[in-house]
Amino acid sequence: ESGITRPKGYNVSFHCNPDMEKHHFGMTHPMKPWRLTLSKSLIYSYGMSFAMDNYISRAATYEELASFHSTDYLDFLGTVLPEPVPRDLENQNPDLKFNLGGSDCPLFDGLYDYCSLSAGGALDAARKITSKQSDIAIAWGGGLHHAKKAEASGFCYINDIVIAILELLRFYPRVLYIDIDVHHGDGVEEAFFSTDRVMTVSFHKYDPHNFFPGTGALDDNGPKNEHNPGAHHAVNVPLNDGITDEQYDMLFNSIIGKIVEKFRPSAIALQCGADSLAGDRLGRFNLQVQGHGACVEFCKKVGLPLILFGGGGYTPRNVARAWTYETSIAVGCQDNISPVLPQHTPWREQFRQDTLFPTLEQILGEPRQNRNPQKRLQEIVQHISEQLRFVQA
Ligand code: TV7
Ligand code: CA
Ligand code: ZN
Numbered sequence: 416e417s418g419i420t421r422p423k424g425y426n427v428s429f430h431c432n433p434d435m436e437k438h439h440f441g442m443t444h445p446m447k448p449w450r451l452t453l454s455k456s457l458i459y460s461y462g463m464s465f466a467m468d469n470y471i472s473r474a475a476t477y478e479e480l481a482s483f484h485s486t487d488y489l490d491f492l493g494t495v496l497p498e499p500v501p502r503d504l505e506n507q508n509p510d511l512k513f514n515l516g517g518s519d520c521p522l523f524d525g526l527y528d529y530c531s532l533s534a535g536g537a538l539d540a541a542r543k544i545t546s547k548q549s550d551i552a553i554a555w556g557g558g559l560h561h562a563k564k565a566e567a568s569g570f571c572y573i574n575d576i577v578i579a580i581l582e583l584l585r586f587y588p589r590v591l592y593i594d595i596d597v598h599h600g601d602g603v604e605e606a607f608f609s610t611d612r613v614m615t616v617s618f619h620k621y622d623p624h625n626f627f628p629g630t631g632a633l634d635d636n637g638p639k640n641e642h643n644p645g646a647h648h649a650v651n652v653p654l655n656d657g658i659t660d661e662q663y664d665m666l667f668n669s670i671i672g673k674i675v676e677k678f679r680p681s682a683i684a685l686q687c688g689a690d691s692l693a694g695d696r697l698g699r700f701n702l703q704v705q706g707h708g709a710c711v712e713f714c715k716k717v718g719l720p721l722i723l724f725g726g727g728g729y730t731p732r733n734v735a736r737a738w739t740y741e742t743s744i745a746v747g748c749q750d751n752i753s754p755v756l757p758q759h760t761p762w763r764e765q766f767r768q769d770t771l772f773p774t775l776e777q778i779l780g781e782p783r784q785n786r787n788p789q790k791r792l793q794e795i796v797q798h799i800s801e802q803l804r805f806v807q808a
Pocket of ligand 1 (some may be wrong): 443444519596690726728
């Protein structure tokens with residue numbers, strides 16, 4: 416008896432496809448699609464499937480992918496093979512076509528299926544929202560925020576978020592995009608650079624020369640030249656190593672609170688990249704499952720239609736913890752679930768500790784030094800408050 420019940424008049428839908436999870440980027444590549452299987456198994460072990468509408472998502476069609484991506488790029492993506500390409504003259508050119516086939520964005524078996532399944536889940540989630548069948552729709556297989564119109568980037572080939580937001584824009588005047596992945600949400604920002612109907616906000620580690628992708632400075636707020644309606648509609652929160660739950664919560668609440676008030680979105684799309692957690696293989700922050708989840712809780716409390724996307728996350732046991740806790744927040748059972756992992760959780764040994772909320776000491780041994788002075792965080796909030804004077808709903 417899990418004690419998880421379905422709240423009346425409040426719907427959460429969960430979109431996934433096991434076929435997506437079986438793909439491999441390569442042995443040493445940090446992106447592990449099986450982290451989705453691990454997450455789902457923990458979510459189901461807690462009995463949360465009984466509190467949601469569960470859907471096996473379909474693959475997005477070529478036309479759906481082409482709502483954002485160029486057909487040149489899609490055609491190439493649909494035909495490239497993982498096999499070693501013939502070493503003809505063209506292939507000796509170190510410039511990769513559409514940035515495909517390098518170590519970050521390798522060509523692997525079933526790549527096109529993987530991409531279209533990720534986008535299919537995100538689109539299904541968006542359609543459950545626009546048809547008002549769901550209040551919150553979850554697509555942990557999406558959130559691939561770096562992909563560009565005609566270019567793969569940073570483990571991302573198809574920008575499922577942009578495709579889903581374009582669908583929301585058919586029904587809603589304004590969409591707020593929030594990105595708590597440790598990396599800058601550059602692909603989504605760029606896609607909506609010239610519209611005032613989408614405001615993008617990314618919190619990320621910023622170090623232009625040493626951390627990918629190097630963009631997302633505080634004063635990168637959309638092209639200010641011309642008469643660009645999208646000017647001021649990109650918000651960037653550049654952070655340093657070691658930020659804590661308490662600091663992140665303060666920033667998130669004050670920044671998102673002000674933006675909701677000023678921009679008055681009709682829906683929220685939240686990318687929940689779990690590489691901002693402490694102990695992530697690529698991340699640099701000290702966030703715990705509780706602090707990461709607090710962002711989801713804040714967005715839910717705004718009371719607007721909400722899509723939750725996945726994203727980064729390179730220590731699978733912690734990804735599974737965060738997305739399980741965030742699923743519980745979505746369905747509203749976070750105060751009723753046990754902090755001790757269910758006895759019958761598959762792959763229980765993957766988790767090392769049998770708690771949903773490991774302490775920083777359990778995760779790291781010793782926490783990473785916090786390089787975010789309070790004064791700098793205040794300056795960031797101040798800059799964004801000033802930026803928002805130019806934003807009118
Ligand atoms: C959304 N960091 C994606 C984040 C994308 C980050 C990068 C790696 C990496 C790739 C590997 C690998 C790695 C240990 C880490 C400038 C480079 C440096 C490749 C070795 N190990 C998201 C992308 C980022 C691939 N890329 O936001 C195969 O780290 O920094 C870079 C670029 C050139 C390429 N090299 C890294 O979370 C989903 N890549 C091991 C094997
Ligand atoms: Ca981010
Ligand atoms: Zn990331």
